Amino acid sequence: GAGVSQSPSNKVTEKGKDVELRCDPISGHTALYWYRQSLGQGLEFLIYFQGNSAPDKSGLPSDRFSAERTGGSVSTLTIQRTQQEDSAVYLCASSLEKLAGGPDTQYFGPGTRLTVL
Amino acid sequence: AQKVTQAQTEISVVEKEDVTLDCVYETRDTTYYLFWYKQPPSGELVFLIRRNSFDEQNEISGRYSWNFQKSTSSFNFTITASQVVDSAVYFCALSGGTGGFKTIFGAGTRLFVKA
Numbered sequence: 001g002a003g004v005s006q007s008p009s010n011k012v013t014e015k016g017k018d019v020e021l022r023c024d025p026i027s028g029h030t031a032l033y034w035y036r037q038s039l040g041q042g043l044e045f046l047i048y049f050q051g052n053s054a055p056d057k058s059g060l061p062s063d064r065f066s067a068e069r070t071g072g073s074v075s076t077l078t079i080q081r082t083q084q085e086d087s088a089v090y091l092c093a094s095s096l097e098k099l100a101g102g103p104d105t106q107y108f109g110p111g112t113r114l115t116v117l
Numbered sequence: 118a119q120k121v122t123q124a125q126t127e128i129s130v131v132e133k134e135d136v137t138l139d140c141v142y143e144t145r146d147t148t149y150y151l152f153w154y155k156q157p158p159s160g161e162l163v164f165l166i167r168r169n170s171f172d173e174q175n176e177i178s179g180r181y182s183w184n185f186q187k188s189t190s191s192f193n194f195t196i197t198a199s200q201v202v203d204s205a206v207y208f209c210a211l212s213g214g215t216g217g218f219k220t221i222f223g224a225g226t227r228l229f230v231k232a
């Protein structure tokens with residue numbers, strides 16, 4: 001079946017502009033994660049959605065970052081007033097979380113490469 | 118706070134050599150989950166293994182094996198008879214416990230396998 005998809009694959013924007021990044025998780029996956037990967041670095045957790053529970057936003061670096069997940073499926077990560085340090089690859093992952101079984105395998109999308117000029 | 122350390126930034130080996138990637142984690146929880154992911158040059162992360170804290174059995178999958186030792190808080194990954202296609206960045210990750218489903222990744226180890 002279809003994997004996790006993200007759009008756009010690349011985004012170039014000017015400093016100060018807002019951007020929206022989209023993630024389509026695997027159908028039926030209840031959990032959705034956003035990560036940021038700066039050049040040559042590891043993955044930095046941003047936010048996690050699980051079903052109807054309140055999202056875990058503890059990884060969002062500033063109030064310029066926000067995310068929504070509509071209808072328990074598609075998610076949008078919004079960065080307002082972008083800065084050059086926001087340049088990175090933004091990765092989305094989804095998983096079939098079984099609450100009784102602990103965190104499950106995450107399936108990653110191809111990422112959106114954001115460049116802020 | 119939970120933490121994952123992959124002290125090896127880059128490793129270079131010649132094809133057919135065995136190589137071990139180290140992963141050391143920190144957590145105060147008794148229930149947690151450990152993962153390894155592979156990120157090939159194409160960029161998309163691929164799941165390799167998931168292990169919960171109550172299962173210390175080592176696992177072998179083809180040329181891959183994992184050594185989980187709670188006494189040293191380590192979850193090391195060995196590739197036997199490495200191949201050029203194994204060249205990638207490998208990430209160790211930790212989740213569960215008081216952190217919930219939030220997943221903490223190590224910085225990754227870049228493996229180069231030369232022909």
